[in-house]
Amino acid sequence: MRDFKQDLKATGYIHRPLPLDNSRSFEKQQLERENITERRPLTKSFQSWQQRGRGEIHKTDATVTLLSPTRYDSWEEGAPEDGDYVNFGDVGAYLSIPREDWSAFTQIKLDISADCINVVNPNLTITLENDGEIKIPDIYNREGTHVINLEGQAKRTYVLDISNLPRDVVTGIRIFSGANGSYMNLTGQLSYTVSDLYLEKNEQFTSAKGWQAPKNQIVFSHIGYHPEYSKTAIINREDFSATTFELKTEDQIVFQSEIQETKAETGTFGLLDFSEVKEPGTYYLQINDTKTPEFQIGTVSNLKAHSLWKSLNFIFCERCGCPVHGIHGTCHEDLTVEYKGSLVSFNGGWHDAGDLSQQLVQTAEVTSSLFEAAETVKDQPELYLRLIEEGEWGIDFILKTRLDGGDRVTSAGITRWTDNRIGTMDDAVPRIHNSPYDNFLITGLLAKIIKSLPKDYAMRPQLLQVVKEDYQYALAGFEMTGFKHEPIFWEHTYNTSKSLFLATMAWTAALMYQLTIEDNYQEQMTEWFESLLECQEQEGLQLTDGTVLKGMFYRDETHNVFQHFNHQAREHLYALAFEEVFAASTNQEQVANWQERANDYGDYLDYLGQFTDPYPMYASGIYKEDEWQDKESFYKQHLLVDEEAETSYQEQLKQGIQIGEGLYIKRFPVWFSFRGNNGILLSMGKSAAVMGRLLDRQKLLDKGHQQLQWMVGKNPFGQSMIYGEGYNYPQQYSVSSGEIIGEMPVGMQTFGNEDQPYWPQFNNATYKEVWVGIAGKWLSLVAELIKYEKGD
Incomplete structure (x- = not known):
């Protein structure tokens, strides 16, 4: 974990950006927790991918590379003549898929490397197409598209959870990036190489819809609780056999109480209520072997x-x-x-x-x-x-x-x-x-x-x-x-x-x-x-x-x-x-x-x-x-x-x-x-x-x-x-x-x-x-x- 105060001072108190800290990120935990029970290549060869948009693509059996200048002297075909709210176009690769049912798979995994020059924020976008009962993309072109902001240009593995996306009749997948101008208008180049593209079934996929708490987790306020305000945490009651919970500090129990069952329009939950604890300090909640990370009780300041x-x-x-x-x-x-x-x-x-x-x-x-x-x-x-x-x-x-x-x-x-x-x-x-x-x-x-x-x-x-x-x-x-x-x-x-x-x-x-x-x-x-x-x-x-x-x-x-x-x-x-x-x-x-x-x-x-x-x-x-x-x-x-x-x-x-x-x-x-x-x-x-x-x-x-x-x-x-x-x-x-x-x-x-x-x-x-x-x-x-x- 980074020392925030040291990072803050090093920026001159925000005269340059705070360094990124992904140690607690969703993506990091996603890779650490996964349990893959099924896996298959999305395509046997990248030779079957087709170019879409501007620039060019280079294909081998094992890779596809997207190449494009960062800017053009014209707008992409179909863009407004005045260039209102558009970039210079996209370079992309498209794979047509013969109406496959991907319902058994929960995620897409791929490796991406980049060799971009003067690109502000190298990134790659994935769009999935589904022609089943629910169409993807939707009529507003929102669902089914995800942008991966690359963590540097070296080859890395990225995962995209599709477990909550309609995917019963998949007809295509598109990978692309936008020609968006370059750093200080220096000559720039987009260059992204995709390899090792797989469909996987991960038993530890993350639910993305509904009110029920994540499986075997305690939902709590990461930014803590005020001494004079209510203090509760939430669980899926079916996940825990215990009837009590503990509030601890440095492995010392400071409060113990029954897990309340609460029924609401949103469902039935277990409620951990520790509102009577008012002493400022650093705490965590525990039920049997399940613990939360630390949080504080203290003033808003x-x-x-x-x-x-x-x-x-x-x-x-x-x-x-x-x-x-x-x-x-x-x-x-x-x-x-x-x-x-x-x-x-x-x-x-x-x-x-x-x-x-x-x-x-x-x-x-x-x-x-x-x-x-x-x-x-x-x-x-x-x-x-x-x-x-x-x-x-x-x-x-x-x-x-x-x-x-x-x-x-x-x-x-x-x-x-x-x-x-x-x-x-x-x-x-x-x-x-x-x-x-x-x-x-x-x-x-x-x-x-x-x-x-x-x-x-x-x-x-x-x-x-x-x-x-x-x-x-x-x-x-x-x-x-x-x-x-x-x-x-x-x-x-x-x-x-x-x-x-x-x-x-x-x-x-x-x-x-x-x-x-x-x-x-x-x-x-x-x-x-x-x-x-x-x-x-x-x-x-x-x-x-x-x-x-x-x-x-x-x-x-x-x-x-x-x-x-x-x-x-x-x-x-x-x-x-x-x-x-x-x-x-x-x-x-x-x-x-x-x-x-x-x-x-x-x-x-x-x-x-x-x-x-x-x-x-x-x-x-x-x-x-x-x-x-x-x-x-x-x-x-x-x-x-x-x-x-x-x-x-x-x-x-x-x-x-x-x-x-x-x-x-x-x-x-x-x-x-x-x-x-x-x-x-x-x-x-x-x-x-x-x-x-x-x-x-x-x-x-x-x-x-x-x-x-x-x-x-x-x-x-x-x-x-x-x-x-x-x-x-x-x-x-x-x-x-x-x-x-x-x-x-x-x-x-x-x-x-x-x-x-x-x-x-x-x-x-x-x-x-x-x-x-x-x-x-x-x-x-x-x-x-x-x-x-x-x-x-």
């Missing part, structure tokens, strides 16, 4: 200290326009757009995800989270200063993308390393919008940053001038267009509802009032907040079990469609609106009335917390069975879908839990192409923590903390979703920059129309795509919990 550094490391490694040691040089200097006769540069901030796209709103939200986290760790000067420094990189991008009168350069769809030369064919043209919503949101994010800064902060006067100007631009735009919000669907705020618009405006106005003490902000805040509450369920819906449910928000005051999120998630803005409006209001009678609405919202969050017991994951929300009939709302919420999605909506809803006439709870969202719920959980966790602190409700704070636990081990697969944090963390879809310590994916998905967790080794977008927005939300939720812990 202590438990999350390493994760804050690791989140910061991931964000830093995604910097755009800045050389990152060992990953890439200065990049994307040719992302420019013409504006009023001049050229505006758009590199900076952070790459959005596993690809290289750039989103202003995403960078702005991450920037705010960095300053928010910094405010809570002033007692740790190295971390405090480094968070501020990284946040200033984000502020620079927010300021450089401001144009005139509320115009902003907002986004660029890009998934390649460009040549940095303005005017060549590989340039990408960013988009420009004047969106009142985006202007209100970014103004609020900057205002929140200013509120946290010391009075003598060098840029504070300039930032205050910016938010005053931008607020007026947002207001002027809103007075012209109202709640109409029509940027193209690639913008990260496309799914914004009227109620979320109102929450954002009220929150921003409340912050502006606190910064300026100018009455007009307070008046606007009050008007918008009152309108927001008209979008909240106040009377209550009668449920089948007699519960009266209220407190949740609808998308608007008509109460036709509930507010829920399926990818982009800003649930926390409702809670932040309550918090800042309470702080900015001088009418105590009014605040007392609003307090009731806040408690109703807290009750709704409490209600959603029960449906995945004994796991801590929040259910995604309440749905009406006829929401799909509101076509304008439906197609705003769900991108890249056709009319088939309307039928799928109804099928997905029936997989949820009916709680009343025409009303359902979905544990996972209704979703289609864009799947993964970490952003949703962290946003809901932030809401719970804010409301818990605001209303002094410990249960909400506990639930907020538990969303972090879900991401790091306390889930049905016992896996950490943060690379390098905890145990059993898998490779993710980080295809452009490679594996990064602290990277976090979009989140766990479902298979097809089901409503149970699905987490295969396959790491395609979007569910396993790394996303800086998740790291930002992690920082924000941790900061909220630390804030309460310190009594702020």
Whole structure:
């Protein structure tokens, strides 16, 4: 195990990437545990493989080699003429398979070596095709594709678990890699050699679907437990004959109790409850010979200290326009757009995800989270200063993308390393919008940053001038267009509802009032907040079990469609609106009335917390069975879908839990192409923590903390979703920059129309795509919990 503190110092406190640590990775354990009972070559000779795409392939009986330049002077056939969101093409090899049934096999094993030159992150992608009852790839081209980020270029063995993939009528397998540009535009070459390709049956394959705990394992929180919050672990009761468990430290039993049997909608489980243990320290759980690795009981500040550094490391490694040691040089200097006769540069901030796209709103939200986290760790000067420094990189991008009168350069769809030369064919043209919503949101994010800064902060006067100007631009735009919000669907705020618009405006106005003490902000805040509450369920819906449910928000005051999120998630803005409006209001009678609405919202969050017991994951929300009939709302919420999605909506809803006439709870969202719920959980966790602190409700704070636990081990697969944090963390879809310590994916998905967790080794977008927005939300939720812990 690496010494984290030494690694941290060696990076200059994250001025170069933390070294990769795969000692606890899923892939390492996968090879160590395997028990192969059947094996056969996938092909007798590689001579039967066919070339697909660009470049060339060289074949022998024992190998196939993929060769290609890293860039071309033209786009691949079928690509958009402007090169939006494409690379230079793929080089690949394809094997046609005569409709074979692979159901008896659980994994594919192959050896890969590389001889790449100036390639940023050598990687190879595998796609499996199935023409059986369930088609692979699926209609969204997500299922059945996996990217292997190579561990160096030397020959290594890699394994791909296919045990949960439909494979009853396999028709083909494709191996390919993308020509994606090269390091600093130096002449580059892709060269990958595949050999020893086998189908195998591994008796130790990993379940990737459902709620039941992994066989003979104890599911626990790898990032530990807070002394004052609940502390549980989970087992499959059928795997253990013992009736008791032990909590130990250094082989000394400190607590022993019965294993409780708990029955829930998700199944029957064994529950190990040690909530009464409050003494900080290092512990492990044991049942007979089965032990967990060590974990801690301690404060949020202590438990999350390493994760804050690791989140910061991931964000830093995604910097755009800045050389990152060992990953890439200065990049994307040719992302420019013409504006009023001049050229505006758009590199900076952070790459959005596993690809290289750039989103202003995403960078702005991450920037705010960095300053928010910094405010809570002033007692740790190295971390405090480094968070501020990284946040200033984000502020620079927010300021450089401001144009005139509320115009902003907002986004660029890009998934390649460009040549940095303005005017060549590989340039990408960013988009420009004047969106009142985006202007209100970014103004609020900057205002929140200013509120946290010391009075003598060098840029504070300039930032205050910016938010005053931008607020007026947002207001002027809103007075012209109202709640109409029509940027193209690639913008990260496309799914914004009227109620979320109102929450954002009220929150921003409340912050502006606190910064300026100018009455007009307070008046606007009050008007918008009152309108927001008209979008909240106040009377209550009668449920089948007699519960009266209220407190949740609808998308608007008509109460036709509930507010829920399926990818982009800003649930926390409702809670932040309550918090800042309470702080900015001088009418105590009014605040007392609003307090009731806040408690109703807290009750709704409490209600959603029960449906995945004994796991801590929040259910995604309440749905009406006829929401799909509101076509304008439906197609705003769900991108890249056709009319088939309307039928799928109804099928997905029936997989949820009916709680009343025409009303359902979905544990996972209704979703289609864009799947993964970490952003949703962290946003809901932030809401719970804010409301818990605001209303002094410990249960909400506990639930907020538990969303972090879900991401790091306390889930049905016992896996950490943060690379390098905890145990059993898998490779993710980080295809452009490679594996990064602290990277976090979009989140766990479902298979097809089901409503149970699905987490295969396959790491395609979007569910396993790394996303800086998740790291930002992690920082924000941790900061909220630390804030309460310190009594702020």
